[in-house]
Amino acid sequence: DAGVIQSPRHEVTEMGQEVTLRCKPISGHDYLFWYRQTMMRGLELLIYFNNNVPIDDSGMPEDRFSAKMPNASFSTLKIQPSEPRDSAVYFCASRGTGLNTEAFFGQGTRLTVV
Amino acid sequence: QQQVKQSPQSLIVQKGGISIINCAYENTAFDYFPWYQQFPGKGPALLIAIRPDVSEKKEGRFTISFNKSAKQFSLHIMDSQPGDSATYFCAASKYGGRGSTLGRLYFGRGTQLTVWP
Numbered sequence: 066d067a068g069v070i071q072s073p074r075h076e077v078t079e080m081g082q083e084v085t086l087r088c089k090p091i092s093g094h095d096y097l098f099w100y101r102q103t104m105m106r107g108l109e110l111l112i113y114f115n116n117n118v119p120i121d122d123s124g125m126p127e128d129r130f131s132a133k134m135p136n137a138s139f140s141t142l143k144i145q146p147s148e149p150r151d152s153a154v155y156f157c158a159s160r161g162t163g164l165n166t167e168a169f170f171g172q173g174t175r176l177t178v179v
Numbered sequence: 180q181q182q183v184k185q186s187p188q189s190l191i192v193q194k195g196g197i198s199i200i201n202c203a204y205e206n207t208a209f210d211y212f213p214w215y216q217q218f219p220g221k222g223p224a225l226l227i228a229i230r231p232d233v234s235e236k237k238e239g240r241f242t243i244s245f246n247k248s249a250k251q252f253s254l255h256i257m258d259s260q261p262g263d264s265a266t267y268f269c270a271a272s273k274y275g276g277r278g279s280t281l282g283r284l285y286f287g288r289g290t291q292l293t294v295w296p
Contacts, residue, residue, distance in 0.1 A: 096282050107288040156222050170222030
């Protein structure tokens with residue numbers, strides 16, 4: 066398996082524009098997590114899914130953020146409209162069910178909003 | 180509320196020395212404690228993990244010490260090398276049983292380790 070695949074790797078956009086980040090989890094994994102990483106706040110969990118169903122979205126900063134998981138092999142995180150304070154590295158991670166199962170992270174998307 | 184507290188925020192160690200990073204957790208229901216290592220430009224990757232039924236786990240130069248009664252666990256890196264320079268995150272999760280937070284990983288804030296040659 067190629068691991069968790071995120072796209073794009075880098076995104077530069079203007080304030081007010083819509084941004085869509087994409088994630089393909091590892092096949093067979095039934096948990097998917099979206100994290101945001103900044104120097105100030107570290108790794109923050111935004112939302113996570115189990116079997117394509119959102120379980121906890123309490124970390125989503127505000128209504129400008131939305132996430133979907135239409136099927137087991139694809140998820141999106143959308144920011145509309147984007148703001149400079151959204152600039153961060155966004156990670157997607159997936160893991161299977163059961164004890165001692167490891168969460169695998171993607172390479173991340175570095176988002177810069179100017 | 181920070182479920183997992185990690186210290187120190189940064190650590191500088193000389194090559195060959197011992198690096199020690201500490202974490203404390205609140206929720207006694209946690210049953211899985213991994214450590215992740217992150218290099219610049221990369222996503223975090225699992226380094227080593229422990230379950231609360233053992234007090235220590237060793238893999239090569241990396242050891243987790245776990246103190247269930249104190250709700251603390253730590254990572255020890257023996258014979259630290261410049262290649263170990265990275266950010267280290269401790270985490271905790273509840274895998275067994277039921278609950279709305281089942282499967283979620285709670286991360287510490289991270290420790291930036293620098294090993295000088």
